[in-house]
Amino acid sequence: MALTLYVAAPTPLHRLHPVTKLGLLAAFVVAAFMVDRPLLLVPLAAVIAVLMVLARALPNVRRLRVMFLLVFFFTLVVWTFFYQSVLVPTYGGFLYGLSTAIRLDTFLATGILFLSTTRVEEVAYALGRLGLPYTMGFTLTLAFRLVPVFFDAALSVVQAQRCRGLEFGRGGVVARLRRFVPVIVPVLIGALRRADRMAMALELRGFNSGRPRTTYLRARAGAADVLAGTLAVATVATYVVLWAAGIGTLAAHP
Amino acid sequence: MTRATAGVASAVTVRDLGCTYAGATRPALDGLTCELPAGGLAVVMGATGAGKSTLARCLTRLVPCFLPADLRGEIRLLGQPIDGARVGALAGTIGMVFQDFEAQLFSTDVTQEIVFGLEHTGVAPDQIPERVTRALAAVGLAGFEGRDPTTLSGGEKQRLAIAGLLALRPPIMVLDEPTTDLDPTGRAEVFDVLGRLRAEGLSLVLIEHDTAAAAAADLLVLLRDGRIAASGAPARLLADVDACLAAGVRPPDVCRVFAMLGLVEPPLDVTAAAERLRARGLVPRVSDEPVSRPAAGSAIIEMRGLGHRYPDGRRALADVSLSIGRGEFIALVGPNGSGKTTLAKHLNGLLAPTEGRVTLEGRDVAGLPLETLAQRVGYVFQDPDHQLFAATVAEEVAFGPQNVGLPAAEVEARVAEALAAVELRERDADPFLLDKGARQRLAVAAILALRPDVLVLDEPTTGLDFREQERMLDLLDRLHAAGRTVIIITHTPWVIAEHARRVVLLKGGRIRYDGPLRPFFADEGLAAEAAFRPPEVTRLGRLLGCTPLSVAELVAWIGRGA
Numbered sequence: 113m114a115l116t117l118y119v120a121a122p123t124p125l126h127r128l129h130p131v132t133k134l135g136l137l138a139a140f141v142v143a144a145f146m147v148d149r150p151l152l153l154v155p156l157a158a159v160i161a162v163l164m165v166l167a168r169a170l171p172n173v174r175r176l177r178v179m180f181l182l183v184f185f186f187t188l189v190v191w192t193f194f195y196q197s198v199l200v201p202t203y204g205g206f207l208y209g210l211s212t213a214i215r216l217d218t219f220l221a222t223g224i225l226f227l228s229t230t231r232v233e234e235v236a237y238a239l240g241r242l243g244l245p246y247t248m249g250f251t252l253t254l255a256f257r258l259v260p261v262f263f264d265a266a267l268s269v270v271q272a273q274r275c276r277g278l279e280f281g282r283g284g285v286v287a288r289l290r291r292f293v294p295v296i297v298p299v300l301i302g303a304l305r306r307a308d309r310m311a312m313a314l315e316l317r318g319f320n321s322g323r324p325r326t327t328y329l330r331a332r333a334g335a336a337d338v339l340a341g342t343l344a345v346a347t348v349a350t351y352v353v354l355w356a357a358g359i360g361t362l363a364a365h366p
Numbered sequence: 367m368t369r370a371t372a373g374v375a376s377a378v379t380v381r382d383l384g385c386t387y388a389g390a391t392r393p394a395l396d397g398l399t400c401e402l403p404a405g406g407l408a409v410v411m412g413a414t415g416a417g418k419s420t421l422a423r424c425l426t427r428l429v430p431c432f433l434p435a436d437l438r439g440e441i442r443l444l445g446q447p448i449d450g451a452r453v454g455a456l457a458g459t460i461g462m463v464f465q466d467f468e469a470q471l472f473s474t475d476v477t478q479e480i481v482f483g484l485e486h487t488g489v490a491p492d493q494i495p496e497r498v499t500r501a502l503a504a505v506g507l508a509g510f511e512g513r514d515p516t517t518l519s520g521g522e523k524q525r526l527a528i529a530g531l532l533a534l535r536p537p538i539m540v541l542d543e544p545t546t547d548l549d550p551t552g553r554a555e556v557f558d559v560l561g562r563l564r565a566e567g568l569s570l571v572l573i574e575h576d577t578a579a580a581a582a583a584d585l586l587v588l589l590r591d592g593r594i595a596a597s598g599a600p601a602r603l604l605a606d607v608d609a610c611l612a613a614g615v616r617p618p619d620v621c622r623v624f625a626m627l628g629l630v631e632p633p634l635d636v637t638a639a640a641e642r643l644r645a646r647g648l649v650p651r652v653s654d655e656p657v658s659r660p661a662a663g664s665a666i667i668e669m670r671g672l673g674h675r676y677p678d679g680r681r682a683l684a685d686v687s688l689s690i691g692r693g694e695f696i697a698l699v700g701p702n703g704s705g706k707t708t709l710a711k712h713l714n715g716l717l718a719p720t721e722g723r724v725t726l727e728g729r730d731v732a733g734l735p736l737e738t739l740a741q742r743v744g745y746v747f748q749d750p751d752h753q754l755f756a757a758t759v760a761e762e763v764a765f766g767p768q769n770v771g772l773p774a775a776e777v778e779a780r781v782a783e784a785l786a787a788v789e790l791r792e793r794d795a796d797p798f799l800l801d802k803g804a805r806q807r808l809a810v811a812a813i814l815a816l817r818p819d820v821l822v823l824d825e826p827t828t829g830l831d832f833r834e835q836e837r838m839l840d841l842l843d844r845l846h847a848a849g850r851t852v853i854i855i856t857h858t859p860w861v862i863a864e865h866a867r868r869v870v871l872l873k874g875g876r877i878r879y880d881g882p883l884r885p886f887f888a889d890e891g892l893a894a895e896a897a898f899r900p901p902e903v904t905r906l907g908r909l910l911g912c913t914p915l916s917v918a919e920l921v922a923w924i925g926r927g928a
Contacts, residue, residue, distance in 0.1 A: 116474055120512055233478045254472055258515050265752065271716050274754035276812060277740040277769030294765065298756035301798060305751070317472075317530055318457035323488035328481045331836050338533035351634050 130238035139344035148361030169228035377569030412589035413614025461531030521552025663692030673721030699865035744818030803834030
């Protein structure tokens with residue numbers, strides 16, 4: 113069961129400095145928040161789509177295509193029917209729904225692109241370079257490493273309890289919630305036991321050795337980073353200008 | 367890699383070591399004295415609770431730094447006392463690997479996994495690439511740089527954990543049951559690595575349950591109740607069958623054969639043992655018992671053309687047809703990834719076939735409700751901790767019967783019956799405080815309370831010491847004798863030979879062999895495909911022209927002939 117999205121490929125995007133990638137991620141999210149008109153969001157989505165191809169991350173999009181479609185259509189339908197009224201579709205609602213749907217899918221795609229091109233260790237490194245304490249970045253790494261492990265454990269526990277006649281899909285909400293106790297307890301206890309062993313293994317590997325820590329992962333910023341950084345700044349600047357000028361907001365559709 | 371052990375005579379020196387965990391009344395270790403010469407291999411054996419892991423943790427200072435305890439005596443590593451040292455500060459002196467390999471990996475990338483320890487011990491970045499390359503090469507993982515550890519096999523993960531420590535260049539390495547959770551292939555990989563490390567001059571302390579690993583040791587230490595029951599050359603210690611059994615260790619088959627025939631100084635090598643027996647004219651004059659397919663009752667479970675594909679398209683099972691008779695005792699074997707567990711999970715509907723069908727007494731399993739299946743085919747998972755959740759032992763066992771809607775009085779009767787069957791008396795004990803063997807038996811009781819006709823157990827003896835294994839196997843034999851159909855997934859050759867009546871070998875999702883035990887063990891090619899060697903006594907017997915399944919059988923055959 114592979115839950116990680118990282119695509120090991122030697123593309124220019126992968127080679128960018130982790131801080132640059134974090135900056136690009138932030139730039140696209142901020143830019144997408146600045147405007148509401150669907151037409152203005154399309155270029156952002158298009159740029160991400162092109163980058164996605166460059167990063168060879170399309171298989172990840174295919175893997176998560178259901179999520180993209182669900183987010184898109186659910187958002188569109190909900191806003192169309194509930195934006196200015198209740199259960200009455202409006203054109204204004206449709207437009208707003210369309211832009212929100214594009215925006216959310218763009219966020220999703222940007223996030224996937226980031227995780228497809230950046231190892232968790234690089235994320236931790238980038239956060240460290242931005243001043244976050246090392247332990248916070250490391251905790252993030254550990255979380256990514258452990259998610260698939262606990263996911264597997266949870267699957268086993270669910271099956272083990274089914275073998276004892278535990279039926280999940282029956283009864284009212286309370287009864288259903290109570291039925292998760294036999295799943296949650298073993299998963300939690302297992303996690304605690306493993307966390308204990310992990311703490312020991314960490315120290316055995318020299319965590320807290322008393323010697324100053326060195327950093328191997330030393331990304332160097334190059335020309336590509338300057339280019340990417342310029343693109344990020346220009347994008348944010350353009351969209352802030354659009355927002356300030358009022359061009360990005362939807363015209364009223366009574 | 368050259369190790370800095372030259373000039374130091376002793377790698378590990380332990381003098382009068384005592385350890386009492388905070389809150390414990392009884393010491394975990396008491397008066398331990400032993401010495402491991404530099405470059406040597408010490409194997410530590412003993413029953414659960416004998417103090418093996420405590421010793422390992424004392425050597426690495428996990429006790430008392432992590433697990434508070436009152437320590438007495440002295441430990442020296444390479445001649446230097448270690449009291450007062452922090453665990454992390456010893457990282458370049460002594461490394462420690464343990465059973466749970468998942469807990470020893472912290473990264474999402476193989477290279478980063480090795481880099482981790484190097485960064486934390488302050489190794490200069492320009493030296494790191496070379497250290498990574500060497501550490502990965504030392505464990506046979508060259509070329510794995512950049513791989514995601516979640517995609518590795520168990521054996522590869524454990525070797526990666528070893529490499530992460532090796533990169534720190536410790537001259538001493540402690541391994542606490544490093545292969546318990548691995549299949550035979552993974553075990554062989556790890557032992558191969560240990561052999562190479564030893565050849566390079568590392569001093570190794572290995573905690574193991576299998577005496578096969580002890581034969582090559584310079585020093586064998588048998589622990590019993592926190593004290594050294596015996597220590598010395600493996601050949602001498604293992605020859606004392608009674609002392610091994612008293613320490614909760616399964617003696618090598620060859621030693622048991624020699625002891626039963628009244629011979630002294632058994633060799634630890636099967637070929638040499640066969641020579642000795644032949645020289646003395648002690649050869650079996652009875653050929654193998656005729657191969658007869660055990661009389662099985664009517665079929666209870668039938669699989670016809672069963673195939674299974676995972677959602678990602680990978681094929682796990684192909685064209686499996688199997689008829690399981692009422693009252694059979696079947697061992698399901700094969701290397702990891704061969705489809706054993708996938709097949710077993712079709713028996714009670716945990717997985718649905720993507721091709722073919724599975725029937726229980728003629729009725730399609732896919733159409734049977736969960737309550738019915740749970741009461742007909744019981745499935746005990748490998749790790750008991752994946753199902754224990756209740757506050758008391760009795761509540762744990764009552765869970766299944768309550769789920770299928772039995773009345774309170776009946777639930778109570780089932781609880782009493784199941785606990786009696788597995789010999790657990792502590793009704794009100796907290797399941798999480800029981801030792802591993804008792805937790806495993808409790809997991810079986812929780813399934814027995816549903817009174818299934820068929821009992822499927824995934825590696826029921828893994829991680830248990832010899833006494834607990836015997837206890838679990840006795841339980842299975844009793845259930846089998848009482849008419850239950852028992853199916854076990856196992857990697858342990860002697861467990862198959864001494865308890866099962868039929869072997870089903872899976873390979874690449876297909877049935878490679880299905881039949882009685884003797885022809886299976888007699889065919890060395892088959893055993894190799896199953897990725898394990900036949901039991902020692904069987905291999906000894908093969909050299910003498912027969913295929914015994916147990917020590918008692920070979921000795922009887924020799925005795926009858928003499």
